[in-house]
Amino acid sequence: MKSKTIDPNAVASEIDLDWEGNNLAVKCVCGKVFLVSEQIHGGERTCPFCGKTKAMVQGGRKSGGKAMIQFEC
Secondary structure: OEEEEOOOOOHHHOOOEEEEOOEEEEEOOOOOEEEEEHHHHOOEEEOOOOOOEEEEEEOOHHHOOEEEEEEOO
């Protein structure tokens, strides 16, 4: 499984994700977009459509938070 750490300062240039507050929207390898929220999902969620991508978010983008995506090749 590959992983990608999200740079909070480069989110605006990313075409396949968005990070606002403690919420991260991610495009899965299957092409579907899903949301992960620290508050709602405990900061970790697998793609509800196929399960091939897992996203994690901790804290807010503008307040020093961290986010990562793990995905199958």
